[in-house]
Amino acid sequence: MTTLLQVDNLTKKYVNNNVVDAVSFELEEHTATALIGPNGAGKTTTLSMLAGLVSATSGALQFQGDAKQDIRSIIGFLPQYPKFFPWLSALEFTEMAARLSGVETKQATMDAKKTLEFVGLGDAVNKKTGTFSGGMKQRLGLAQAIVHKPKLLLLDEPVSALDPVGRRQVMDLLKELQQKTTILYSTHILNDAEEMTDQLLFLRQGKLVEHGSLDEVRTRYAEPRIVIEFEGEQELRRFTEVTKWQMTSKGLIVSIDIRSEKVEMSSVLSVLSVGKFLVRKVEWQTASLEDIFMKVAVV
Amino acid sequence: MNGLTVLVQKEWREHTRNFKMLWIPLVFIIFGIMEPVTNHFLPEIMKSVGNMPEGAEFLWPELKGEEIFLSLLGQYQTIGILVIILAFMGTISGERKNGTATLLYVRPMSFLNYFLSKWIVVNGIVLGSVWLGFMAAWYYIEILFNHVDAGEIVAFVATYSLWLVFVVTVVLALSAWLPTGGAAGLAILITLVYQVIDSLIGTYWTVSPWKLSVYASYWFKADSELTNLWMSSGLTVILIVILIVFGVVMSKRNAAKTTV
Numbered sequence: 001m002t003t004l005l006q007v008d009n010l011t012k013k014y015v016n017n018n019v020v021d022a023v024s025f026e027l028e029e030h031t032a033t034a035l036i037g038p039n040g041a042g043k044t045t046t047l048s049m050l051a052g053l054v055s056a057t058s059g060a061l062q063f064q065g066d067a068k069q070d071i072r073s074i075i076g077f078l079p080q081y082p083k084f085f086p087w088l089s090a091l092e093f094t095e096m097a098a099r100l101s102g103v104e105t106k107q108a109t110m111d112a113k114k115t116l117e118f119v120g121l122g123d124a125v126n127k128k129t130g131t132f133s134g135g136m137k138q139r140l141g142l143a144q145a146i147v148h149k150p151k152l153l154l155l156d157e158p159v160s161a162l163d164p165v166g167r168r169q170v171m172d173l174l175k176e177l178q179q180k181t182t183i184l185y186s187t188h189i190l191n192d193a194e195e196m197t198d199q200l201l202f203l204r205q206g207k208l209v210e211h212g213s214l215d216e217v218r219t220r221y222a223e224p225r226i227v228i229e230f231e232g233e234q235e236l237r238r239f240t241e242v243t244k245w246q247m248t249s250k251g252l253i254v255s256i257d258i259r260s261e262k263v264e265m266s267s268v269l270s271v272l273s274v275g276k277f278l279v280r281k282v283e284w285q286t287a288s289l290e291d292i293f294m295k296v297a298v299v
Numbered sequence: 300m301n302g303l304t305v306l307v308q309k310e311w312r313e314h315t316r317n318f319k320m321l322w323i324p325l326v327f328i329i330f331g332i333m334e335p336v337t338n339h340f341l342p343e344i345m346k347s348v349g350n351m352p353e354g355a356e357f358l359w360p361e362l363k364g365e366e367i368f369l370s371l372l373g374q375y376q377t378i379g380i381l382v383i384i385l386a387f388m389g390t391i392s393g394e395r396k397n398g399t400a401t402l403l404y405v406r407p408m409s410f411l412n413y414f415l416s417k418w419i420v421v422n423g424i425v426l427g428s429v430w431l432g433f434m435a436a437w438y439y440i441e442i443l444f445n446h447v448d449a450g451e452i453v454a455f456v457a458t459y460s461l462w463l464v465f466v467v468t469v470v471l472a473l474s475a476w477l478p479t480g481g482a483a484g485l486a487i488l489i490t491l492v493y494q495v496i497d498s499l500i501g502t503y504w505t506v507s508p509w510k511l512s513v514y515a516s517y518w519f520k521a522d523s524e525l526t527n528l529w530m531s532s533g534l535t536v537i538l539i540v541i542l543i544v545f546g547v548v549m550s551k552r553n554a555a556k557t558t559v
Contacts (some may be wrong), residue, residue, distance in 0.1 A: 094366075100408050
């Protein structure tokens, strides 16, 4: 894998407040990285610095390739709430975005049409952006971000403002794009991060507090347990009397900590079978990304 | 250069579609027509609706075409400039505030092209409107008053145009620097209020952009001494260049303030 971007000690200070505090990470080519953190963690500021909108107080960004080139030409940026000139049509806006990124006029028109088709706005190319719904604006935002075929796509909460249907459609588009480009996106919708990520970056109060692949982070914070749901209270009581495993119970559900008890699923199933316990569900569980988020990203 | 063309095209589309390209020329043309027409028919108007006492006679001064041009310039100096400020005060600050600038600033465009595109199109609208206004006035002056030499009118309008380019540059540079309200307030102070100050205590200096509108009238007077006009024009051009540089620097510095 080739490193596309190396970020070293990126810092943004406003008066005495470090909004982004010495953040360092690398982005490999053709990977998707999720920037996770609660509101105010510094996600948008980090993306804005990478997009060239906000200058960093200190730190360095090193892009692969010609050091003299304007990095904005290889970046596509989608803000959380993209705003368009309402008097321009979708095609005019996307074409303008391509031309400003250095694409020749004729090519820009062709690319703009193709890109709008790709994001599902093929029927609305000549509609004024002022008449667009939230979902259409998000798609147009995506179109203007990818029309010049950027090497790095920066997306700020790309689906948080969408309804479930729009969210699904945009996520599918992003997964398709993942094959062609490198994606760094911020989100606090953890399902999205689980769905499309090669690397997770957890930000808290401007600091990078955890990073790694989904599996690495999960292993680090894993709390494997076997969860059993019984038919009734009597069954649950009988089970706790028969076994000596340390467990926690809530209602009709008991949870056995696998690491401390060194229990395997087979032995649990064997006990349940021999004792003819009436159960509704037996399940192996580990920490969800939400559990990890609560531990890592929230103070 | 390609960036400049794209941005000029964008500005052109914006002002066409929000009808500034239509209503601003209309305002200036209406003033251009009203000035000669009302001045010519003023005695009749006063006679019929002026509520003057029976038998009263009022000796109306005989106005010349050149004076009508100067009177129209007076209208443009107040209402015209106010229209320019109000129409274009949010040209840059407005884009920053509503977030539409964000998707431009993340492109590899130069802020010089960004500022110049606005400067070119706004000046085009303003100068086009004022020229059309003066042409409308000229037409009625020729019919209702006397013939005015075309060379004198061209020189008069050209001198006044330089002052208007200065006004437009002030408005755009302030819009790049301040939020819309602040830009409007300061632009009114610099262009309208300072005009009054300059006319009151400006006898101590003769070279000033604020005196260009007065110097423009020199073209209608034979044997006028034009040294101060040329020096004021030179100073205005220098100030315009400085203001453009300031506007470009401020556009770039304030790019981070755009709504993301």
